[in-house]
Amino acid sequence: MVLNKPFRKIYDYGKLVMFSHTIFSFSFAFFSMLLASKGLPSIHTLFWIIMAFLGARTGANAINRVIDSDIDAKNPRTANRQIPKGLIGKKEVIVFTILCFGVMVLAAAELNLLCLILSPVALFLLIIYSYTKRFTWSCHLILGVTSAAAPVGAWIAVTGKISWISLLLGAANALWVSGFDVIYGAQDYDFDTENGIYSIPAVFGIKNALYISSALHIISVIFLIFIGFLSSNLGGIYYTGLTLMGILLIVEHRMISPNNLANAKIASYNINQLVSIIFLISTTLDIFI
Template sequence: MLEKLKLLGYLVAIEHTIFSGMFILIALVVAGLQAHLGFVEGVQTLFLCALALLFARNFAMGFNRLADRKFDIKNERTKNRPSVDGRISLTTLRVFCVANALGFVGVSYAINALAFKLSLPFLAILAGYSYMKRFSYLAHLVLGVCLGLAPIAGVVAVLGTIPLWSLWLALGVAFWVAGFDLLYSLQDMEFDKQEGLYSVPAIFGAQTTLWVSRACHILAVLFWALFAKSAHLGGVAWLGVGVCLMILIYEQWLVLKDFRNIPKAFFVTNGYLGVVFLGFIVVDRGLAWI
């Protein structure tokens, strides 16, 4: 059982929860101070949101591996995944998806009424992404929307509403994710062409993909600036937006220099971005609270 859990954790790349996890924390910090949450209530909300994020992401990744299994078998980059080589059975993967979906709905119910009402639509969006590349090159943006739901979920958990600033934050996440997913998909450009999949690299080529990715990252920074303005954040938060811009420029430079840098740009640079941005927001809100 322990070995199966390890394999499932590897399959869904559980450590990459940090990408969306940092932004749900940003939403919790800003919303928590606006709502004047007490310590105990804040810890309880944080715990429930962390559980919801874990269940939602596990469901999304597990479902994606189920839906894409026939492609993963053929792809040289993915043919050794546990869901393909037999280490994880289809039955186990299906049970894993159902269990995490039920867990997400249950935790959403425990958070508040709005979170519960949104839980099934959220799951539908997460599942729908897995089929987008079969008929639309907007799949990259849909993936961005999936991760952009994280800060929305965080603010719903605290405020029970969706303020404008949280939409700007979520849109920033959506275009940030779409931008780095475009870069990551360059690795499968030829495979996607062979299989008739609608990724941007397969349809429009590598150079166009690079330009679209840059445009997405510019939009991400602009939306995060709107988030800082709409949430009435201070100078430290604005400095954080500027640092995020520098990180994204570095990411784009890495890939432009050599496509072999894509894994480094994807896994390392993007992991730092969320942590760094959260740090600036925490300091900014801490100074405002003092």
């Protein structure tokens, strides 16, 4: 792809922060916002929720690339990323991260006091995740908890408080993200075990890791079903969406095996992008129809 320098920089930053993966937590955050407000919130609230979400996830992915740049350079699968290849410098990514996190904190202040009070907790999770693979196999779960801040935060942004539904929705998001991140991490089993990187596949083996991933996804769907029972705003369209999501998750897990991880990236990312879109469409339609 031949691009002019400014567009090349934008393209590289889009790749750096994995902008195409925004849908993973956005679908849960948007659903949480709609459920909390029983429809669309005010334009002010909607705008600052989106700004907080974009600032948080973009900054988190940017700082992750800085923190992991040395590891990425050693791993053949990730050696072509923007920082190891020298396409983007660490210092400019750090500045970019600070700007993103600044937008998140500003958005939290514009939303309500509880959002602002909890923003340091969110920042801590967004940064600490990148270090966890150096000392704990639960890094996948910590990534999930970090992602869960999106739906819980959206609920707080609308209502100014935390509820059981928001926590269940956050838990469902966390388990789902953790589950497909385990699959993605299985690709690096050899590299991780040779270089002392912690992950569920590296510690428990690929076979057991895939079982754990399946269990996480099953529990996630159960939580989403339970949310449907707790909310009077949800009905047939919501459950139809969950059914399609469940089918896709089954397909995802059938695509891979301990002896065949050729489709791990498709199973972990591409399939779950489709899951996210189905969840976003079905929940939105159910609330408005």
